[in-house]
Amino acid sequence: MPELPEVETVRRGLQPVMEGARIERVEARRPDLRFPLPERLAERIEGRRIESLSRRAKYLLADLEGGLVLAMHLGMSGSFRIETAEGDGAAAPVAGAAFHLARSEDRLHDHVIFHLARPEGGPARIVFNDPRRFGYMTLVPKAEMADHPHFRALGLEPTGNALSGADLAPRFRGKAAPLKAALLDQTIIAGLGNIYVCEALWRARLSPRREAGSIVKKDGTATQRLDTLALHIRETIADAIEAGGSTLRDYRQADGSLGYFQHRFNVYDREGEPCRHETCRGIVQRIVQSGRSTFFCPVCQR
Template identity: 60%
Template sequence: MPELPEVETVRRGLAPSMEGAVLKELELRRSDLRFPFPVDFARTVSGRGITSLSRRAKYLLIDLDDGMTIVSHLGMSGSFRVEAGASADAPGTFHHPRSKDEKHDHVVFHLTGAGDDARVIYNDPRRFGFMDIVRRADMVSHPFFRDLGPEPTGNELDADYLAKRFAGKAQPLKSALLDQKNIAGLGNIYVCEALWRSHLSPLRAAGTLVTDSGRPSEALERLVIAIREVIADAIAAGGSSLRDHIQTDGSLGYFQHSFSVYDREAQPCGTPGCGGTVGRIVQAGRSSFYCAACQS
């Protein structure tokens, strides 16, 4: 599933074509994706101006000029591409390749008014993604968002906050970090990477990172820094290529070439002087990649 940095790269890639444009027509080529589209979805949003694109966790948010917001989730295989004239641009790169097969083009945003007319096309072979429309003023209380924790890039995420969340918890650290109520948008790939950077085992109990007095340990301080850094590095890797990518190719970002443990089972650990080997275990149905020699 696309993670926060990939969704952020998609947002940045779509913004030049969508922000300030008028959504002349929303074309729905089927009645549903993972869920049915909202009633009168196309009629409700067609003709509205797009004021901004933003992101909350792994949700892409398309704000309209009437106070409504189109909420889009990419699911397992969803992607967007921009077509303007003869060129096509698919913002975002993912660990698993995205489809460009037009038979899976399910939603088309027909845009005008922000430079050249363009089409933004949503493609989703497995149809695990979805779209909805929410009043922006009600978003905080909406079921999609009301239980989400702070963003891993925001100032709310610090060691003191996680100490309160983790205190007394026997839950494995990997599971605690994937809990969206603790941190919003942090997914499997970047949890593995952050745990490796902070030399912490995914099997370790979350509560062991909190002192008896309820204060964050040095290890928890280290983990928060690692989370921030790995997300920032991944966003920078995707975003830095926006200037230089070939539009007809659409490939953006190369952070997956820098994975230290994720999907690197049986390869040498990259920690200087470690000498260990990356292993793989399964936790709650998800693969965890880590080095048992230097992550404890």
């Protein structure tokens, strides 16, 4: 399943084409994905301008004029393809968008197509392709976003400088759950997934089995270890976004190209290999926590 860096990479690929464009027509080639598509989807959004394209956790959010938000989730295998219409509808590069790459072999799984009119550059199509159909879309009035079931319980974003030890301390205080489980709790930090939690814990030299509450002081403030963890979470996500996300399984960027962060994994999927911390002689181990593989160094991660 694409993690936050992959979703952010897709957002950045789509943003230059979608922002400011008007949705002229919507093709819904099936009534549902993981869930039924929003009722009267085409009727409700055709003619509206896309004012901005943002992200919350692993959701892409298209803010439409008139106070509607189209929330889109990639699921396990969802991706977007950018096309322009030329003659017979063949894919063609969008001017100035070097990231374009057609993927005609997947077109049987093109389920939703947004036909856009852009102020500059001519018409374009945004194609949502999802072989496994675990992705989904929903329409939410912007004024109701904070109370919507998909968003109301989401925690802090792990990007920018918003995440700190001070922010995490009250959320970790008294928690006996392992750090790995706490970091995957979407009500604490929104959008963190298995891969990047393993990587951040390795960078911070913290064991995934350590109790989350053990890195909070008795007075409820952050320890140095918690401050360090928050820093490394932000840096891990930032590095992954810069690298274009990982390419595990079916993930593709908006242009269909691959990301490269998996070549820089320090611990994930490296069971039996030497720890990459220069001063450590440990060997990466794999354990299972809550049904998911955890990779860590038992020597330097404490």
